[in-house]
Every structure is written in structure tokens, then in C-alpha cells.
Amino acid sequence: MGDGESxxxxxxxxxxxxxxxxxxxxxxxxxxxxxYTATATRVQFAAILAAALPDEALPAINSVTSLPDLDxxxxxxxxxxxxxxxGILTGSDAAxxxxxxxxxxxxxxxxxxxxxxxxxxxxxxxLTAAPTEQQGRSPMRTQADLEGTWSAVYTDGSLYEYTFSxxxxxxxxxxxxxxxxxxxxxxxxxxxxxxxxxINGDENVRKLTLNxxxxxxxxxxxxxxxxxxxxxxxxxxxxxxxxxxxxxxxSGATFYRAEPVVKQEYETVLANFGGIKDPxxxxxxxxxxxxxxxxxxxxxxxxxxxxxxxxxxxxxxxxEEIFDAAxxxxxxxxxxxxxxxxxQKRENSFFPPYLDIGFFYDYEDALEACGFEGxxxxxxxxxxxxxxEGYGYLVSYTILHVDLSFATGHEDYTGDKIAIYIHPA
Numbered sequence: 001m002g003d004g005e006s007x008x009x010x011x012x013x014x015x016x017x018x019x020x021x022x023x024x025x026x027x028x029x030x031x032x033x034x035x036y037t038a039t040a041t042r043v044q045f046a047a048i049l050a051a052a053l054p055d056e057a058l059p060a061i062n063s064v065t066s067l068p069d070l071d072x073x074x075x076x077x078x079x080x081x082x083x084x085x086x087g088i089l090t091g092s093d094a095a096x097x098x099x100x101x102x103x104x105x106x107x108x109x110x111x112x113x114x115x116x117x118x119x120x121x122x123x124x125x126x127l128t129a130a131p132t133e134q135q136g137r138s139p140m141r142t143q144a145d146l147e148g149t150w151s152a153v154y155t156d157g158s159l160y161e162y163t164f165s166x167x168x169x170x171x172x173x174x175x176x177x178x179x180x181x182x183x184x185x186x187x188x189x190x191x192x193x194x195x196x197x198x199i200n201g202d203e204n205v206r207k208l209t210l211n212x213x214x215x216x217x218x219x220x221x222x223x224x225x226x227x228x229x230x231x232x233x234x235x236x237x238x239x240x241x242x243x244x245x246x247x248x249x250x251s252g253a254t255f256y257r258a259e260p261v262v263k264q265e266y267e268t269v270l271a272n273f274g275g276i277k278d279p280x281x282x283x284x285x286x287x288x289x290x291x292x293x294x295x296x297x298x299x300x301x302x303x304x305x306x307x308x309x310x311x312x313x314x315x316x317x318x319x320e321e322i323f324d325a326a327x328x329x330x331x332x333x334x335x336x337x338x339x340x341x342x343x344q345k346r347e348n349s350f351f352p353p354y355l356d357i358g359f360f361y362d363y364e365d366a367l368e369a370c371g372f373e374g375x376x377x378x379x380x381x382x383x384x385x386x387x388x389e390g391y392g393y394l395v396s397y398t399i400l401h402v403d404l405s406f407a408t409g410h411e412d413y414t415g416d417k418i419a420i421y422i423h424p425a
Contacts, residue, residue: 027051037178038157043076043100045109046089049116050079060085061124068095069243069254076100087122088115093244094128101152101254138246140206140239141196143167150248150255151262160253161262167191169212172262182222185266190214199238208237208248216392217276224273226371227292229392229425279370279391287422289334292391294366296420302338305417333423340399340416360397364388367395389425396421 008017015036022028027048050058064084070077080098083089089112091097115121138145146164154160158175171188192212199205213232219225237248237255247256270276279286285298297304364374372390387396400417 022048022052033157035157035176035178038176039103039153041101041153042098042104042108043080045104045112046083047076047079049088049112050082053116055082058082058086058088061087061122062126064096064127067091067127068097069100069240069247070098074100083112087124088112090123090125091127095244096127097244099245099254099256101252102256103153137241137244140208140241140248143192143194146194146208149258149260149263151258152250152253152255154251154253159262160250160255161258161260162255163260163263164192167193169210169214170263171214172266174262174265177220180222182220183269184220185218185225185269187217187266188212188214189217204241206239206241208239210235210237219270219273219276221269221272224277225270226277227391231392277371282366282369282371284366284370287336290393290422292370293393293395293422294363294370296336296363296397296418297338299362299366300338302418305337305339333421336420336422338418338420340418363397392425394421394423394425 013036019028019036023030028051033044062085064081066072067080067084070080080089080100084091084096089098092099115123140146143164143166146162149161149163151159151161154173156175158173161172161174163170163172169188169190169192173186175184177184190213192210194211195209196206197209199207211232211234214230215227216229216231217225218228235250237250239248245256247254249255279292279294282294284294287293287295296302367388367390368374370390372388372395374386374388376386387394389395397418397420400419
């Protein structure tokens with residue numbers, strides 16, 4: 001190194017000494033990058049190199065003030081322009097297009113580093129303004145203009161890939177977890193409609209609004225995949241027709257046309273698991289109203305009973321108020337009730353089931369076998385409530401204690417009630 005710095009690694013990750021040096025010398029900020037093993041984008045590489053040398057080592061030999069695909073307000077804009085003006089970067093076409101979010105190639109790295117080290121190799125040039133609408137560019141006004149596959153590297157290192165065909169779309173997100181030894185994928189698969197409108201009256205800068213309806217699949221190369229829900233979502237892209245290449249921007253990432261390599265990789269990994277997990281494969285009976293959720297009553301051999309406010313069930317007034325308040329607070333929740341008395345009678349138990357910590361274990365096992373994941377969530381009282389999440393639903397449960405002195409004459413309704421709660425995630 002020019003400053004005489006030497007690097008040694010004693011345990012830990014191989015790149016940590018270099019990261020520490022870069023942070024110490026102001027080349028990057030601590031925590032700037034979540035994954036130092038991810039493929040670098042052109043803008044990430046440019047920002048690091050521009051900060052690696054002092055300004056006097058990068059004298060301007062060109063006069064570049066803007067680029068077709070460079071956001072002048074972006075944090076990295078000054079660094080990119082510094083390298084253009086120093087003759088380190090020249091762009092990918094006559095207009096100097098930078099392609100900030102595309103991944104950088106080894107050959108490009110070699111050229112850039114060589115120019116950084118040897119001033120005689122730096123380039124002087126004059127950029128040609130891009131025409132008002134690039135010949136051969138998609139005008140980005142109809143769904144047909146999105147036809148095909150588009151990809152980008154997101155800021156966290158994830159690979160995003162959209163594929164459009166007619167009114168059908170697929171979005172696949174891939175993230176490598178090298179330290180954990182697996183690759184995760186998230187997939188949206190569904191239909192969409194699109195509108196296109198100019199931004200601030202400029203026909204060359206447009207907002208594309210996609211209204212989507214899709215099924216979501218999540219999983220990884222270690223555990224397999226499952227459907228986690230169905231949803232609708234509005235997604236907005238922006239595009240600048242002055243940029244020579246077809247592209248659009250979403251959430252700071254620039255998408256260019258590409259081959260569907262991420263989708264193909266997902267399909268290969270999915271095939272290794274024999275397809276998406278189906279809750280029915282676990283062998284448990286499911287609720288007719290919720291085919292992905294195991295039927296508590298069928299598993300425990302209990303019949304459903306009417307809700308506590310049914311006409312033939314008498315509760316103390318204060319309990320009626322509690323149930324009414326709960327129903328109002330959770331109006332989107334489906335609740336199934338079962339008689340704990342039946343269970344106690346069958347098990348010859350003198351104690352309410354809520355005193356038996358293992359009472360719900362069989363149901364929890366069934367939920368997990370069907371692909372649900374157990375989680376904690378603070379409730380309205382600030383306490384932690386245990387629930388299971390999967391296929392777009394939250395499933396939780398409790399014991400509702402009813403004093404035996406309020407017996408109704410119908411023995412199935414005396415004593416404790418088991419409540420199963422199902423609500424959208």
C-alpha cells in the first residue's frame with residue numbers, strides 16, 4: 001500500500017482488516033454495506049474508489065456536469081462525476097450512461113484500477129447529449145412495453161428480477177446468506193394492470209403504476225418453500241426516456257432488461273424439494289373455511305359449540321361486556337369455540353385445561369407440520385401473546401374461564417371454553 005499499511009487476518013472474516021482500514025481512513029462509513037461478499041454494483045465501486053484517493057490525485061481533465069441516468073441529488077452523484085472528470089470513467093455510450101445499479105464486471109474493475117494508478121491512461125472526452133427519445137427504446141406507455149425480464153441489484157445486495165408476460169407478472173428476490181449456508185427466495189406470482197403518466201408534465205420522465213394481485217411464496221435452499229399468503233399491492237416505477245437503454249427505477253434500484261436467471265435458479269432449487277409445501281401433505285384435517293389451517297376440533301375429537309353470546313348460553317353481564325368488546329376490537333377475526341368440559345370429562349380431569357401447559361402441544365405440532373411458524377406479539381395489555389403465522393394468517397388460542405356457578409343447564413357450555421382465533425396476517 002502507498003501508505004505502508006500491511007494487513008493480516010487472525011480468525012474472523014478475510015475481508016475485515018480491509019473494511020477496518022477503509023472505515024478508519026474515511027473511505028467508507030461503518031455499517032455502510034450489509035454484506036461484503038455480495039456482488040458490487042457500479043455505483044458502489046465508484047463511491048469507494050473516489051474516496052480512496054485525495055482530490056489532488058484526481059485532477060479534472062473533462063467537464064462533465066450531468067449524466068443521462070445519474071440522479072443529481074443522489075448521495076453518490078459527486079463521487080461519480082469526480083471519476084468522469086478525472087478520466088477514470090467514460091460511460092457505456094456516447095452520452096456517458098453510467099448504469100449505476102448494474103453489477104460491475106472484472107474487466108471494468110481492471111480498467112478502472114489501472115487508470116487510478118497510472119494518470120497517463122486516463123481519458124479525455126466530450127459527451128454527446130442523448131436525443132429526446134432514444135431510437136429503439138420502449139416508450140413505457142403500455143404493459144406491452146414491460147414485456148420480458150428485468151433485473152437489478154438492490155442496496156442490501158439482494159438480486160431482484162421482474163418478468164412480465166401479458167397481464168401476468170413474477171417477481172423473484174434472491175439473497176445469499178453465505179455465513180448460514182443457504183440462499184433465500186421470495187416470489188410474487190400473479191396478475192397486474194399498468195398506467196403510465198408523465199411526471200411534472202415531462203413526457204420523457206414517466207411514472208408507471210402497477211396494480212398487482214399475487215400469491216406469495218417464501219423459502220430457502222435449506223428448508224424448502226411454502227405459500228405465505230395472497231395480497232394486492234400497488235408498485236410504482238419511474239423511467240427516463242432520455243436514457244439510451246430500456247430501464248426503470250424502483251426503490252432506488254435501476255432495472256435493465258435481462259435473462260430470467262434468478263427465476264430459473266429458484267425453479268431449480270424448488271424442484272429439488274419436490275415443489276411448494278402443501279399443508280395437506282402433513283396429513284391433518286383442515287378447516288373447510290381455511291384449507292391451510294389444521295382443524296383443532298378434529299385433532300382433539302371435540303365438536304364446535306356456539307359462540308358465548310348465543311341465545312342458549314347465559315354468561316354474567318361483565319363477561320358479556322368483555323366478549324362484546326373483544327368482538328368489536330377483532331372484527332376481522334374468525335373465532336371457533338370448543339367445550340373444555342368435554343375434554344376434561346374425557347380425560348377424567350378435575351382441573352381446567354389451562355393449568356396443563358401441554359394442552360395445546362398437539363395443535364402446535366400440527367401447525368408447525370403444516371408450515372406455520374411460532375412467534376410472539378405484544379397484545380393490547382403489553383403482554384406477550386404466542387401465535388402462529390403462515391399462509392397469510394395468524395392463528396392463536398386461549399382458554400376462556402367461566403365460573404361453574406353460571407351453569408346454564410346445558411353441561412357442554414359449563415366450565416371453560418377453548419377459543420381458536422384466525423385472522424389475516
